[in-house]
Amino acid sequence: LIEVDHLFFCLVHSCIVLGSAITRPPLLFPQDALEVLAESYEFKEIPGRCLAFRRASSVLKSLPWAVRCLRDTEGLPCLGEHSKAVMEEILQSGHSFEVEKTLSDEKYQTLKLFTSVFGVGPKTAEKWYRGGLRSFSDVLAAPGIHLNRMQQSGFLHYGDISRAVSKAEARALGNLIDEAVRAVTPDAVLALTGGFRRYRGKEFGHDVDFIVTTREPGKEEKLLTGIIERLKQQGLLLYCEYNASTFDMVKLPSHQFEAMDHFAKCFLIVRLEGGRVEGGLHGAEGDGRGWRAVRVDLVSPPMDRYAFALLGWTGSRQFERDLRRFARAERRMLLDNHTLYDKTKFLAATTEKDIFAHLGLEYIEPWQRNA
Numbered sequence: 001l002i003e004v005d006h007l008f009f010c011l012v013h014s015c016i017v018l019g020s021a022i023t024r025p026p027l028l029f030p031q032d033a034l035e036v037l038a039e040s041y042e043f044k045e046i047p048g049r050c051l052a053f054r055r056a057s058s059v060l061k062s063l064p065w066a067v068r069c070l071r072d073t074e075g076l077p078c079l080g081e082h083s084k085a086v087m088e089e090i091l092q093s094g095h096s097f098e099v100e101k102t103l104s105d106e107k108y109q110t111l112k113l114f115t116s117v118f119g120v121g122p123k124t125a126e127k128w129y130r131g132g133l134r135s136f137s138d139v140l141a142a143p144g145i146h147l148n149r150m151q152q153s154g155f156l157h158y159g160d161i162s163r164a165v166s167k168a169e170a171r172a173l174g175n176l177i178d179e180a181v182r183a184v185t186p187d188a189v190l191a192l193t194g195g196f197r198r199y200r201g202k203e204f205g206h207d208v209d210f211i212v213t214t215r216e217p218g219k220e221e222k223l224l225t226g227i228i229e230r231l232k233q234q235g236l237l238l239y240c241e242y243n244a245s246t247f248d249m250v251k252l253p254s255h256q257f258e259a260m261d262h263f264a265k266c267f268l269i270v271r272l273e274g275g276r277v278e279g280g281l282h283g284a285e286g287d288g289r290g291w292r293a294v295r296v297d298l299v300s301p302p303m304d305r306y307a308f309a310l311l312g313w314t315g316s317r318q319f320e321r322d323l324r325r326f327a328r329a330e331r332r333m334l335l336d337n338h339t340l341y342d343k344t345k346f347l348a349a350t351t352e353k354d355i356f357a358h359l360g361l362e363y364i365e366p367w368q369r370n371a
């Protein structure tokens, strides 16, 4: 269990972070307003409405121009009456009654706070809220609350992992993982994926995602455990959850949208030393520690599924959802992180370009997949 003074240290941290998260400046962008509504319906477990607002928000994010009046959005898909009404209010007055009411709602604020902890999802947050808990100190002091290992680490490193990761830090982590991978096997393939592969303008992410595999079939699982072992030996591993592969080569992809896939993967918290980062650590200079904790995800598909995993892990989540829906509805094909099927025929791919070609789509660059 976590030492008590450690917990209080991170509590102090989290209150500072929290304060700034809740007293936001007035919302100016309709896409952010719609995202708030999506989130509140996610907390209320009304997935249909959540998805509708998320789609509307994505459509606005994907526009190359800023929306100035409702007429600018004529003919755009996925904008329902409700979304349009919120947009109109914001465009006219700079405010939305519904969004502001949501933001100041105690339950919304509390669930937002609880789910900001690594390892705490909407279900746990809801349970804590129903139990009368409203703050981190309530949770940590409550008798009978069992925090799993992931949540314990989430509280322990809350200050660091809720602070954005800079591009320079992502690069430094890339070098660190690369070193570890090479030490395990020289023929490994390592690629940056997730948000840092998509961003062009945007400089920050919430974690750093990598795909790692090897050309030697069947060796990819040992690769992950090898990397984990090495980081541990170097004293750089602050938390590790390792999921062995449950990937079944012959299974058809699921019709349901599944965010999780069956490849071997691990969710880590890694210690990043300041000296490795060009220009220093982002936002951590003040406390003089010289290191910060960073969330890192590694996924390890077999080489012949590399392109599917890369496409799936590059995101965004909304983009993946739409691409799968397109495959299903327009092409009668099934796409997921593992595979692409036309009826019962597997369509092989060595690059993302192959997959887009199978789908009869022009290649979409990672930076075009942000919405």
Ligand code: 8DG
Residues within 6 Å of the ligand: 193, 194, 195, 196, 204, 205, 206, 207, 208, 209, 259, 260, 261, 297, 312, 313, 314, 315, 316, 317, 320, 337
């Ligand atoms: P961010 O970290 O900068 O906030 O953005 P992101 O990189 O797009 O988000 P992410 O939460 O790190 O997820 C990256 C992609 O990985 C996203 O498109 C969803 C995808 N993904 C899967 N399977 C899994 C999984 O099992 N766990 C997680 N955490 N992400 C997964 O396809």
Ligand code: MN
Residues within 6 Å of the ligand: 194, 195, 196, 205, 206, 207, 208, 209
């Ligand atoms: Mn990410």
Ligand code: MN
Residues within 6 Å of the ligand: 194, 207, 208, 209, 297
């Ligand atoms: Mn991730």
